[in-house]
Amino acid sequence: MRVGTSEDDIDRLLGTLTPRARALLLHGATTWRTRAEPAVGLRELVMSDGPAGVRGQSWDERSTSVLLPCATALAATWDEALVERLGGLLAAEARRKGVHVLLTPTLNLHRTPLGGRHFECFSEDPELTGRIGAALIRGIQAGGVAATAKHYVANDSETDRLTVDVRVGERALREVYLAPFEAAVAAGVRLVM
Known part of the structure; x- marks a missing residue:
């Protein structure tokens, strides 16, 4: 996600994800990396x-x-x-x-x-x-x-x-x-x- 993305844009983008994809964002990919979500432009x-x-x-x-x-x-x-x-x-x-x-x-x-x-x-x-x-x-x-x-x-x-x-x-x-x-x-x- 771009820095400066509005709260409304974030809500809209998160709304496009399945509940499972949203849940996966709650924990890291590894101990030292967050999970990427390319569907909404979120990089690790x-x-x-x-x-x-x-x-x-x-x-x-x-x-x-x-x-x-x-x-x-x-x-x-x-x-x-x-x-x-x-x-x-x-x-x-x-x-x-x-x-x-x-x-x-x-x-x-x-x-x-x-x-x-x-x-x-x-x-x-x-x-x-x-x-x-x-x-x-x-x-x-x-x-x-x-x-x-x-x-x-x-x-x-x-x-x-x-x-x-x-x-x-x-x-x-x-x-x-x-x-x-x-x-x-x-x-x-x-x-x-």
């Missing part, structure tokens, strides 16, 4: 993890990629222009590997020392995380690749991470946890996970 999208580099669709050491310093090290520079340029480097790697969507930046905060994936996160500070995350988004998307702000929201613990019920007061939610995601949306991020 290829995704890749991307916090420190572009893996691509396979776990194969023969398919190398540029590797950036971890997100915490990038944030420690406080250098938005540098991080935006590094976003452009990730976009170039993504295009080289046929990737349309990078699953980065990780905008969760360092809120507990038990966060096993903090190397993917920028900092404990929502302002710094938002600014550096927005810079990375701008760089990636200027290179023609979609960025994905993740993991919405308050996903900062490894303990029971697939089942944990995080309860956050409204003030902390707004002032701390949502702030980096708001910065990502203001930067024009294309997806939120």
